Amino acid sequence: MAIDAATVRRVAHLARIKTPEERLEPLAQELNGILNWIEQLNEVDVDGVEPMTSNVAQTLRLRDDVVTDGDKVADVLSNAPKAADGFFVVPKVVE
Amino acid sequence: MSDLTKLTLADAVDGLKAKTFSSEELTQAFLGEIASANPTLNAYVEVTGEKALAQARASDAKLAKGEGGDLEGAPLGIKDLFCTEGVQTTAGSNMLRGFVPPYESTVTANLWRDGAVMLGKLNMDEFAMGSANETSAFGPVVNPWKAQGDDAQLTPGGSSGGSASAVAANLCLAATASDTGGSIRQPAAFTGTVGIKPTYGRASRFGMVAFASSLDQAGPITKTVKDSAILLKSMCSFDTKDSTSLDVPTPDWAASVGQSVKGLRIGVPAEYLIDGMPEEIKKLWEQGVEWLKAAGCEIVQISLPHTKYALPTYYIVAPAEASSNLARYDGMRFGHRAEEFTSLDDLYAASRAEGFGKEVQRRLTIGAYVLSAGFYDAYYVRALKVRRRIAEDFDNVWGKVDAILTPSTPSAAFKLGDKQIDPLTMYLNDVFTVTTNLAGLPGISVPAGLDSKGLPLGLQIIGKALDEDTVFKVAGAIEDAAGFVSKPAKWW
């Protein structure tokens, strides 16, 4: 599963990381090196093994349906690059 | 006065209670040390002197009345991964430069509850991704240790390099740190300090900037095993704000340190004897076995057959989780926003390219790739299955042993810039530590000796889930036997 420049371009877009064209090829090589090393996992017999998503043996706790939070517009907007009238402001989105 | 900074946490807390010195004096002493050392060591990204002194005076008032918590008046350093209310929290990234959280992490809130004083925020690898503290947007941290006869600056390790360096150089009594693949234990080993990663779920992740949620755990870096036990107790708590927090009581581990290890069965895993392991590391490990034997432990040769797959597994799981965890840094609500862009998508991509450093970008790209359509099963799901195999390896030996002894790292501290060329070489730093993150087990690194160049080396003790008690007992025994008292000669 070798990665080429086109794949890097696609994945960089998925991750929303602007990557100059000339960086695509070197990045592809770098990632290939890492992924080749990762390929050794194919040696492991994982037949019938349940994927381990967490190492906590307990199950999900549930909280009561009460309002305990919110009403903190100043906090919510305190680090906003741009805000106005209680809203976050972002460049125009065209749908 | 500067002698105060050499105190252990335990001794300092006792001295404060006995009013031998005040918290304000102690805090001033540390602030003085930081002022002279930090331009060289770069351990702190922000020093909160005024806040520290205000806290110290408040502690002194309490101490005067015979009140106060377990850490009353004790000046600590805080890894810049823990959100601190009203104090910039950056996770070592340009993305979060200037970010001031309007909230406190649970771990640090616990420390303030117990009376600790915050000296400042400690440097770290960007978003905790690194093993040499070279990925920090604030520049690398410098290890106070130097090899004999070599003036080259060494890495304190990473990602908690600032924490380790600050503790080793007496720039705080102790420090908080975090460990996703070895980020507490590897820097502790590189700096002659003690670092423990507790059982996953012991310390709340609430308010701790996330790297890889299923692996991240907070823990302390300290001067001694007893200090480690004291600070860990304060950091840990059951927290309903973290769904993965364990609903278990936090024991008084300090009481275990120094207790006899007689009769404990210590496992020595064959697979940790890796190809190319330096002779000195191997010898230290053998020495550790001898010390424990002498202390009355039974040594059991064990096998953890999937050990070699832990690092590649980690390099799928951690980037995958990170690629999602770090998606919130998009320049919309907080953090860096690019000034020039052509479209909304371009704004996202430009903000993130400008805000994140190279290593973070690399891992986010790997993470997006292993989760993407067509590769999810082949990479991510397979990694989760191997992860279970790795955890089962441990489950299979717990019937035979009470704890496991391994080296902490495959080498001593290396020169800054030495391993930047190849990411894979850098990743190998975590080879002995990463297994416990994948399995959620507690692991501690204890300084056990110096290599031939006079650099500290650590031994790691791995315990069963929630059995930090045994881990601290064995660590105490190693500490005693090793009699490690070396400190870096002050050159900074």
Add this chain to the structure above:
Amino acid sequence: MSANATILKGRTGDWEIVMGLEIHAQVASNSKLFSGAAVGFGAGPNEQVSLVDAGFPGMLPTLNRFCVEQAVKSGLGLRAQINLKSQFDRKNYFYPDLPTGYQISQLYHPIVGEGVVEVEAEDGTFFNVGIERLHLEQDAGKLIHDLSPTDSYVDLNRAGTALMEIVSRPHIRSPEQAVAYVKKIRTILMYLGTCDGDMEKGNLRADVNVSVCPVGNYDKFMETGDFGFLGTRCEIKNVNSFRFISQAINYEARRQIEIVEDGGKVDQETRLYDPTKGETRSMRSKEEAQDYRYFPDPDLLPLVLEQTWVDGLKASLPELPDDKRRRLMDQYGLSQYDAIVLISEQAKADYFEAAAKGRDAKLVSNWVTNEISARLAADNRDFSDNPLPAAHVAELVELIETGVISSKIAKEVFDYVWKGEGSPSEVVEKHGLKQVTDTGAIEKAVDDLIAANPDKAAAVAEKPQAIGWFVGQVMKATGGKANPAAVNHILKAKLGL
């Protein structure tokens, strides 16, 4: 409306429509799915936002028990499989209304699995729609585009609100079926109280997956399960009224047929319905192939439910619409049509039952489904907000049953009662609307009338239908209160018919 599949005539042949629906129903909870911020409508921008909702560093989700309960109740109401073990997954994509860069949803292990919903068409026939799953997920925030020419404003009040997404099988075959299906799901959820069903506020909205195929292919698909027999589907997003669902489907099906008949290929894409233009259009911003990189959310552990807990919820469920329909037919002898009209709103059915006790059920049903429904509709109200006590309806029907008032007078009585003048009996008393059954009084009126109009009386012998004029005059003379049957009887006798 019929349960039959729509067949559309094209230039090259006949086509049928195949649809699957994704209904998003907002859980009627106080706080959000994973945070303690309030859920509501009408708050100022970002007032109902916690730092968890805004995706701040180090913030973590904690699951709302009530939302889990509502999902399970809804699953039980859909007669679907309840999965005792489920898991939350992250759906990753970037958009300014999505603060964390991922939506917490359930792809791999939803809380509710397969079920079947029986839907009634207006022609009285039924059709089944398979339910693939119901899962819990977070809603996104809102973008406001008209506050600035260059910027969009982001309000995260809605971000993190709990939604139940109900995914149907592609078993829906006509716009009418689609509407009936959504209505049925809405009714079930409203019966259960798990969603308020308010489509105007967007608390229940549907995405419609539409495809077309040559007639006959659907049956082949059903036999084989091979989606290859079906056409490429387009997803029409957020259609939030019954009228728009129907319009959007009709437009979209026609559009697809035209493309295929012109030798083209339908692109699998997400489209938006524009009600003002009556057409669907491609959502440009979502045009690129999405790769959501779903994976289990490592901040959340598996959700494990106890069977006994599920059983307890099951035992506490209210009577569901289908059961109520059957019972109303059995217990009150109502027609299926009447029963369906009554159960469409739980409060309506309850109201009917409260009024029907010991009364003529058919008569009560008529009053409830006609006059009262019409009055409420005129006032923009529904039965949950009905000012008229059910006891008044019972009393009104009793007055009719016992002959105290005629059906005709009953309308007048109802008018006064609706205006709040008192109970039907009080109104009858106050306005003297009691039916005259005293034959003496009627006889006198008849006698007077015949005496005053001998020529008309004679004509009736020739033309019996002319009796109508006499009936009208007697009713007029008695102020409409005479018992019409008695009037007829006496007139016939006196006129020698």
